[in-house]
Amino acid sequence: MSLLEITNLHKSFGGLSAVLKFNFRLDAQELVGLIGPNGAGKTTVFNLITGVYKPNGGSIVFNNEDIAGMAPYNICKKGVARTFQNIRLFKDLSVIDNVKIAFHKNVNYNLLSTILRTPAFFRGEKIIEEKALEYLKIFKLEDKRDEIASNLPYGEQRRLEIARALATKPTMLILDEPAAGMNPQETRELMQLIEWIRKDFQLSILLIEHDMSLVMGVCERIYVLDYGQIIAHGLPEEIRNNKKVIEAYLGEEVG
Amino acid sequence: MIEFAQQLVNGLSLGAIYALIALGYTMVYGIIKLINFAHGDVMMVGAYVGFFSITLLGTNILAAMLVAMLFCAILGVIIEKVAYRPLRNSTRIAALITAIGVSLFLEYITIFILGPAQKVFPSSAFPITEYHIAGISILNKNIFVFISAVVLMLILQYIIKWTKTGKAMRAVSLDMEAAVLMGISVDKTISITFAIGSALAAAAGVMVGVYYNTINPLMGIIPGLKAFVAAVLGGIGIIPGAMVGGFVMGLLETMVSGYGNSMYRDAVAFGVLILILLIKPTGLFGKNTGEKV
Amino acid sequence: MHEKKKTWLTFIFEVIVLAVLFTIVQYAMTVGLINQSYQINITSMCINIILAVSLNLINGFTGQLSLGHAGFMAVGAYASVIMTNNLGMPFIVGILVGCLAAGIAGFLIGVPTLRLKGDYLAIATLGFGEIIRVVLQNIDYVGGPAGMVGITRLTSWPWLYAATIVTILVIVNLINSSYGRAIISVREDEIASELMGINTTSYKVLAFVVGAMFAGLAGVLYAHFFYIIKPETFGFLKSFDIVVMVVLGGLGSTTGAVIAAIFITFLTFALQKYAAVRMIIYSLILIIVMIYRPQGLMGSKELTRKTFARIWSGKK
Ligand SMILES: Nc1ncnc2c1ncn2[C@@H]1O[C@H](COP(=O)(O)OP(=O)(O)OP(=O)(O)O)[C@@H](O)[C@H]1O
Ligand SMILES: [Mg+2]
Numbered sequence: 034m035s036l037l038e039i040t041n042l043h044k045s046f047g048g049l050s051a052v053l054k055f056n057f058r059l060d061a062q063e064l065v066g067l068i069g070p071n072g073a074g075k076t077t078v079f080n081l082i083t084g085v086y087k088p089n090g091g092s093i094v095f096n097n098e099d100i101a102g103m104a105p106y107n108i109c110k111k112g113v114a115r116t117f118q119n120i121r122l123f124k125d126l127s128v129i130d131n132v133k134i135a136f137h138k139n140v141n142y143n144l145l146s147t148i149l150r151t152p153a154f155f156r157g158e159k160i161i162e163e164k165a166l167e168y169l170k171i172f173k174l175e176d177k178r179d180e181i182a183s184n185l186p187y188g189e190q191r192r193l194e195i196a197r198a199l200a201t202k203p204t205m206l207i208l209d210e211p212a213a214g215m216n217p218q219e220t221r222e223l224m225q226l227i228e229w230i231r232k233d234f235q236l237s238i239l240l241i242e243h244d245m246s247l248v249m250g251v252c253e254r255i256y257v258l259d260y261g262q263i264i265a266h267g268l269p270e271e272i273r274n275n276k277k278v279i280e281a282y283l284g285e286e287v288g
Numbered sequence: 289m290i291e292f293a294q295q296l297v298n299g300l301s302l303g304a305i306y307a308l309i310a311l312g313y314t315m316v317y318g319i320i321k322l323i324n325f326a327h328g329d330v331m332m333v334g335a336y337v338g339f340f341s342i343t344l345l346g347t348n349i350l351a352a353m354l355v356a357m358l359f360c361a362i363l364g365v366i367i368e369k370v371a372y373r374p375l376r377n378s379t380r381i382a383a384l385i386t387a388i389g390v391s392l393f394l395e396y397i398t399i400f401i402l403g404p405a406q407k408v409f410p411s412s413a414f415p416i417t418e419y420h421i422a423g424i425s426i427l428n429k430n431i432f433v434f435i436s437a438v439v440l441m442l443i444l445q446y447i448i449k450w451t452k453t454g455k456a457m458r459a460v461s462l463d464m465e466a467a468v469l470m471g472i473s474v475d476k477t478i479s480i481t482f483a484i485g486s487a488l489a490a491a492a493g494v495m496v497g498v499y500y501n502t503i504n505p506l507m508g509i510i511p512g513l514k515a516f517v518a519a520v521l522g523g524i525g526i527i528p529g530a531m532v533g534g535f536v537m538g539l540l541e542t543m544v545s546g547y548g549n550s551m552y553r554d555a556v557a558f559g560v561l562i563l564i565l566l567i568k569p570t571g572l573f574g575k576n577t578g579e580k581v
Numbered sequence: 582m583h584e585k586k587k588t589w590l591t592f593i594f595e596v597i598v599l600a601v602l603f604t605i606v607q608y609a610m611t612v613g614l615i616n617q618s619y620q621i622n623i624t625s626m627c628i629n630i631i632l633a634v635s636l637n638l639i640n641g642f643t644g645q646l647s648l649g650h651a652g653f654m655a656v657g658a659y660a661s662v663i664m665t666n667n668l669g670m671p672f673i674v675g676i677l678v679g680c681l682a683a684g685i686a687g688f689l690i691g692v693p694t695l696r697l698k699g700d701y702l703a704i705a706t707l708g709f710g711e712i713i714r715v716v717l718q719n720i721d722y723v724g725g726p727a728g729m730v731g732i733t734r735l736t737s738w739p740w741l742y743a744a745t746i747v748t749i750l751v752i753v754n755l756i757n758s759s760y761g762r763a764i765i766s767v768r769e770d771e772i773a774s775e776l777m778g779i780n781t782t783s784y785k786v787l788a789f790v791v792g793a794m795f796a797g798l799a800g801v802l803y804a805h806f807f808y809i810i811k812p813e814t815f816g817f818l819k820s821f822d823i824v825v826m827v828v829l830g831g832l833g834s835t836t837g838a839v840i841a842a843i844f845i846t847f848l849t850f851a852l853q854k855y856a857a858v859r860m861i862i863y864s865l866i867l868i869i870v871m872i873y874r875p876q877g878l879m880g881s882k883e884l885t886r887k888t889f890a891r892i893w894s895g896k897k
Pocket of ligand 1: 046070072075078581
């Protein structure tokens, strides 16, 4: 049974249809890629799934519930987490605080304990601190726990963003060009990390990535988007030899 | 009915003043996305310059208006250069706070130099006559304010639509980076925008002097805020919107003081503002644009 | 265990310092070392600290520029005077009702306006602040434009001191918690914050309501010290005053807000006879700080126990 089932999704900005008749399926613990030329509408699809944009039509069924048009924070609580194409960390906060914020939705002390500093507050904070450190360790960021997020090198910022997303305990993680701006070495490590995360956390992962060899190597299935519509989907092998896909990408290089 | 027509006549000249001030807000916002809080105070400075032009230089009202416009055009350019330009790349909040600073500065430097007391606008410069048409009383000062405001707005429309400067202004407000690539000098265009906006405010200031008879250093605050509301009402950044918004605010205000409680006059302006912001923040003529993620 | 003991010792030490400070001032007042005008100065200082620290929660930590803080101060002042003067209730009832009324006003204004962003929010809050003022001007029961007079002076040094410390403590504790991190995340990146499962609107409202309640508290203390309140006292110029303090201290620094509030109070006091000069200096502070040091005096840094510990060990 599929974890995410999108049917006939539609989004337009003014006159422009950024996403049109979009159909998509993702099974539990599957790793699927979404590729397409610049401006194809990939990020818009992510924004629709996570509630940042409201769709003009269609349904997004996640865990048997239509989440289309819900508020982003509710969608997060249902178990969807994401990263952004242009990193959006809490820049002026420390690395560990960035992760701690992800635990807030399950905070187990109330406002009164906060203000009166009751034992419940200290217990709760201790748990949050320990959990946040666990995630930093997974991403080898524990030594940087007190650094300001915006002072991290680019690759580490990307990793921190994934750590923060994972800390919300999602069942589906969606990554918007996680390897953008990384060197080949970093990219390889990141991909290994992503595969490992999927197994260890038992997650479904949806991935946008421009690096073709990388997408082909790691994804089980691939969807190709062009001008807001799916033009192909299937196994990496099938996509590699698909004429429409080649044209779409050639068209991009020529134009 | 006659009562209503009378309020309409009063409201039109007040609305014309608001429209002139609103134009400055909207032009500046359109081009650098700044609510120029000090704009109402530039209007106040204009009123004072007009006043001294009449009392010290002995000019007539039209010449006084021109002197005030020239003076404030320069003042506007200086304010932009000194206070706003260094902040062009910082947050909008920082720019807004600076604008509040400039506003306070203009108000209290005027108080410091000229004292807080109000001054009576010399009536010799503009002898009042009253006409009666179909039972409605019309003062010549209302006609004067209305006509000169409309003339100024027509000139502005001409500049924006037909001159090279106007085209540059439109280009910069549409897309600053693209305008730079087209060889437009952004700095110069912004300066000109401030000059024109401030000149219009100065003209409005002299009109306020004629309309209300008295001027004082804090006179810019409330009309400034109301004109700002007018600009938001019409859709900030949209020039015809500011004109329509100005007239709507003027009429609304005279209607409220004419039929209701004049104490609520100022609250009405803010009530309108909040309603607009909550229902359609982009204003009557604005288009919706969301943040791109 | 050792750590815990040390924390306790520090805590006890801090309590003693605060108590000593309180006693010194109290003693100086009773024996007449502090004259009337200095008493006014100290009162204004405490009230300004409460105002600046509470506005900083909204403007600095939550990142929502509010220009209507004086409006909530007015609500608190008027509500409390109705309780104490008109209904003969004890001061503590006045304080609680003042805070509550301001908090409710904050909620009613915050819910619709906090959907707006940046400068639109600033203008809307300014508008609401002015509406509060105009409405007060038109209610005869509270004296219309003349305001309420003959208020009994109930604001004493113990009340002031306690109110100031409670305000700082509540806001510092709030900020240094999971709730505080949620509030700050709204300022940092609203969209990312939403996607971390944080209902950003409700945290904005929370900050706004808490901020408004303390502004109300400041209003209560003001009303019961200066004998008289008028709507025009709480206009947007007063709101700008508070903004100046917050901006000068550094948006997002409670320490900064406190320091700036003290500084501005003394500046006001020193330039009492030259109101225009004072305002010119204010305006220049705003402009110069924004151009050359937009992060204010302290940036978002705080003086904490750690800072003192570092200074202490550095000296040794
Ligand atoms: N908020 C918005 N307002 C208007 N247009 C938008 C908005 N967001 C996206 N678009 C438009 O929708 C289209 C798809 O954009 P999108 O960002 O989804 O592309 P993408 O496939 O992620 O491209 P890239 O590979 O460059 O990231 C583009 O034409 C873009 O300009
Ligand atoms: Mg994209």
